[in-house]
Amino acid sequence: MVSFLTSPSINHTWLPNASTQLGLYRYGQFRRNIPFIVRSEHVPSTSTSSCEDTPGRRQLLAMGATLSPWLFFSQQTLTFAAETKKGFLPVTDKKDGYTFVYPFGWQEVVVEGQDKVFKDVIEPLESVSVNMIPTAKQDIRDFGPPQEVAETLIKKVLASPSQKTKLIEATEHDVDGKAYYTIEFIAQAPNYTRHALSAVCIGNGKFYTLTTGANERRWEKMKDRLKTVVDSFQIFNV
Template sequence: MASSLTSSPPLHGALLFNGSAASPSSSQIVFHGVASFPRRCRRRRAQFQVRAEASPSNSPEQSGRRQVLLSGAIAASVFLSRVNSASFAAEAKKGFNAVSDKKDGYSFLYPFGWQEVVIRGQDKVFKDVIEPLESVSVNMVATTKQDIRDLGNPQEVAEALIKKVLAPPSQKTKLIEASEHDVDGKAYYTFEFTAQAPNFTRHALGAITIANGKFYTLTTGANERRWEKMKDRLHTVIDSFRIDETRTQKT
């Protein structure tokens, strides 16, 4: 069953793709600080403190120290804000591992627990060892096209890709939906489909785009019987797929 998942022809055989509140003032701080003094001492201590804070005899050195301390407090606040933002982002991706291929310029997330396997004709594959139909794979093929829209609309491209590449001829396929998305000025096509074999049906998602002189395809899916349980995680995988043209390196 697992082998049928990856038995489709490699991509290079497909004919499509070639060609808030303000801080309190110093006087407020001083008066707050002496609130615990006895009544008979409070007025004298308060007057002394206010005069000390307002006294013009404070040296430039002391003023400089206050500015340094204030700057340090602001920097610490900004740092903590960034840490909190990073923590929030990490929490939003809880349960996933990240893949970043700098050489080929793509990245995506996959569910924690899936393991990397080597499949001939595919650039990268991760799968669940217990449920082998639950997997994600990335393929690339050279193309002279500059934009995914040069190949046709989402429905046309997805249909051809599913029938010619993503499923063996023996399986009955059905395109459920296909759409176009723009991310950072680049067009991506995403689609959902099923591939029915004699003893199982795989429910899958795909994302495709063109960049760096390559046609990129990411597919992920699960057994139909586990689709409802897995679909949110699989959509996270698809939505995380990104191409970065600035990070590719020539070999």
Template sequence: MTASLRNSPAIHWTLFPNPNASSQVPQIGLPKPAFFPCSRRGLPFLVKAELTPAASTSTRQDRLGRRQVLSVGPITTWVSLLYSTSSSFAAEAKKGFLTVVDKKDGYSFLYPFGWQEVVIEGQDKVFKDVIEPLESVSVNMVPTIKQDIRDLGSPQEVAQALIKKVLVPPSQKSKLVEATEHDVDGKTYYTFEFVAQASNFTRHALGAISIGNGKFYTITTGANERRWGKMKDKLNTVIDSFKIFNV
């Protein structure tokens, strides 16, 4: 029941309207190990006013100094409360994750706190762990004239074709573990799990695909097989969080 993007006219002409465009779709492959500097986030600060007493300080200057200190106090409190409120709100949204909302292309998802954004040609968004380079999430889109992901085939057929043609380089062995279908707010998503084996590592990965805004969306995330047990819950959170909205 497997199908190939290369051999299926329905998939070929809807994902790649240009007959020559299929060869131009970038191999998403596994990212090469790389290290990137971690950015530091701003910390809450306190505003403090100090007055240096002079030998001939007047009573009026003393009163002015006291007013400056008193006026700074509420500012300090306001800044601290503002920072505290923002942090609490973010934590309540999903502890340990940050949110990406792309209002231009119409999608959103969560990624683990600490992953850094990097630029990879052919990908719309990529975030990865700087210590474990196989732990990453990427989003890609190609035009399509189809309105629903089910028009391309079953979850197993579409996932298998995508893995073989786009997500895994020809030099690696791949295996589709499972593929399922679910609806969110009236939109159909296919989610799937697969394994890609290279000569020196094995990557366990998850993906989700859907159609909207005239585009075929793909999000993939994964980790080294040796860390799959530790990372699978986080990676499932990333995939389950992926949503498409109209733009």
């Protein structure tokens, strides 16, 4: 049985800070109680690296591929071979070792307790956030199967205890030999219902969580874009 409360690597780092998680229920409050800064620029200074003119790059160009500036890392064994989809912007954090894309037009905001946050300034429930905590575990599967981990995360981290939650699906997939769990769930508050997706993975001695979502009334319109965001999340060795 998975237990985050009894895990020495999480007990004193994650759960006490659960109130700062942006996964769901803080959207109605962080604009009032947590200071944040809206940045007009889209490209973080730590989020890009130059492309090298390698044979592999030239081959991809000859095949008509669209290469993002962060596609290749000269000192990393990992090569990102995915194209940046139209209508999305890439984020790569070389210090903490993760990458994902978010919809064009979302603004970066700074929120206490979160490593990266991008959101729609008109629809505040439409956002993506990344959080990390230290862990001694080596694999997400060490915490248990997807369903069990998902239920624990939703109950203790991703939603407020006062919210009514429903786990829709929890699945596992593999990217370059690393296991990821993807969670789809709904959280109902008195004044809104949010449909959310989370991806969790372990690497670099950290437990990574990416969460994105939208108001339930806009889910059908946003679901494909949100699935692109969660599916794009990858971590790499640093």
